Amino acid sequence: xxxxxxxxxxxxxxxxxxxxxxxxxxxxxxxxxxxxxxxxxxxxxxxxxxxxxxxxxxxxxxxxxxxxxxxxxxxxxxxxxxxxxxxxxxxxxxxxxxxxxxxxxxxxxxxxxxxxxxxxxxxxxxxxxxxxxxxxxxxxxxxxxxxxxxxxxxxxxxxxxxxxxxxxxxxxxxxxxxxxxxxxxxxxxxxxxxxxxxxxxxxxxxxxxxxxxxxxxxxxxxxxxxxxxxxxxxxxxxxxxxxxxxxxxxxxxxxxxxxxxxxxxxxxxxxxxxxxxxxxxxxxxxxxxxxxxxxxxxxxxxxxxxxxxxxxxxxxxxxxxxxxxxxxxxxxxxxxxxxxxxxxxxxxxxxxxxxxxxxxxxxxxxxxxxxxx
Ligand SMILES: Cc1cc2nc3c(=O)[nH]c(=O)nc-3n(C[C@H](O)[C@H](O)[C@H](O)COP(=O)(O)O)c2cc1C
Numbered sequence: 001x002x003x004x005x006x007x008x009x010x011x012x013x014x015x016x017x018x019x020x021x022x023x024x025x026x027x028x029x030x031x032x033x034x035x036x037x038x039x040x041x042x043x044x045x046x047x048x049x050x051x052x053x054x055x056x057x058x059x060x061x062x063x064x065x066x067x068x069x070x071x072x073x074x075x076x077x078x079x080x081x082x083x084x085x086x087x088x089x090x091x092x093x094x095x096x097x098x099x100x101x102x103x104x105x106x107x108x109x110x111x112x113x114x115x116x117x118x119x120x121x122x123x124x125x126x127x128x129x130x131x132x133x134x135x136x137x138x139x140x141x142x143x144x145x146x147x148x149x150x151x152x153x154x155x156x157x158x159x160x161x162x163x164x165x166x167x168x169x170x171x172x173x174x175x176x177x178x179x180x181x182x183x184x185x186x187x188x189x190x191x192x193x194x195x196x197x198x199x200x201x202x203x204x205x206x207x208x209x210x211x212x213x214x215x216x217x218x219x220x221x222x223x224x225x226x227x228x229x230x231x232x233x234x235x236x237x238x239x240x241x242x243x244x245x246x247x248x249x250x251x252x253x254x255x256x257x258x259x260x261x262x263x264x265x266x267x268x269x270x271x272x273x274x275x276x277x278x279x280x281x282x283x284x285x286x287x288x289x290x291x292x293x294x295x296x297x298x299x300x301x302x303x304x305x306x307x308x309x310x311x312x313x314x315x316x317x318x319x320x321x322x323x324x325x326x327x328x329x330x331x332x333x334x335x336x337x338x339x340x341x342x343x344x345x346x347x348x349x350x351x352x353x354x355x356x357x358x359x360x361x362x363x364x365x366x367x368x369x370x371x372x373x
Contacts, residue, residue: 341370
């Protein structure tokens with residue numbers, strides 16, 4: 001199957017079907033309690049959610065996550081996402097750039113991504129490639145992928161669960177790939193961001209990449225768009241692989257976003273960490289930043305709002321998201337992202353129990369690790 005056709009199918013299935021993680025995320029979020037301050041001591045007008053990321057000043061700590069590109073018919077989607085990034089001064093990722101490799105740097109294919117850089121000219125643009133593609137891609141080709149869209153960073157996605165269920169997936173995720181990424185961190189010229197796609201990063205994985213010089217992580221935890229399910233639905237109804245996907249989902253495979261965020265921050269206290277994967281409200285965004293994220297990222301709801309309600313509908317979603325983030329910061333008494341990470345948090349028993357079993361001292365995490373100056 002062509003990469004472009006696969007991307008179109010992904011978008012179509014992710015919008016049409018119920019492909020959201022079914023685990024206990026709602027309960028986990030309610031176990032993260034920020035303390036309401038009846039006298040916040042500040043004015044809402046003084047709440048500043050701007051932040052620095054990849055050398056740019058963003059108006060809000062938000063990344064429009066990697067979704068699309070690779071076919072001329074996908075260019076209008078990237079165009080609208082980029083308009084949103086420009087209007088709100090947010091960071092934006094493009095979808096996997098594998099089609100550029102496949103179609104040998106065909107100009108039309110490049111343009112479906114490049115439009116993002118052209119429109120979002122004053123905000124960070126993040127390139128994207130799957131780790132499994134590194135087997136057959138030279139360092140020079142990867143540099144060229146960055147150059148053709150003038151990216152400020154390259155996200156490398158780790159998606160073993162997706163690839164296993166994908167009918168034509170790559171299943172070689174051996175550690176030889178680490179040495180290639182080590183070279184890239186030195187030679188690419190822009191930072192590497194290690195991301196999942198919806199099953200979460202663990203502290204074991206983050207430690208491996210940290211050891212070779214990676215300083216940016218996007219947790220893409222299991223709480224939002226579920227790629228096991230999207231791929232399962234692309235398999236024939238009575239196939240074993242489809243049943244495998246459904247069964248993995250029914251046992252709630254993956255690391256829920258809040259837990260993946262803590263795992264990542266715990267082993268990479270100095271790194272820039274994006275909390276994504278079902279962070280679909282500004283209220284939960286506030287919780288994720290207070291818990292140690294530098295930024296939050298979101299994907300599917302923006303695409304859904306765009307396709308179903310047009311640019312204005314997507315903009316409305318973002319307006320509410322930002323308003324929720326600002327309001328909850330106000331109610332905790334935080335005037336900045338930095339202050340928010342110092343505000344008290346109470347964690348419920350499921351999270352505490354998980355962290356204890358993972359060898360993370362909760363009190364030390366909350367009073368030291370999550371706080372970044
Ligand atoms: C339609 C769609 C396409 C995506 N394509 C990519 C991709 O090409 N590369 C990638 O790293 N992640 C991709 N993702 C994953 C997102 O970047 C993000 O990590 C994940 O969906 C979690 O965000 P969400 O729960 O807010 O949707 C895609 C997500 C969606 C919804």
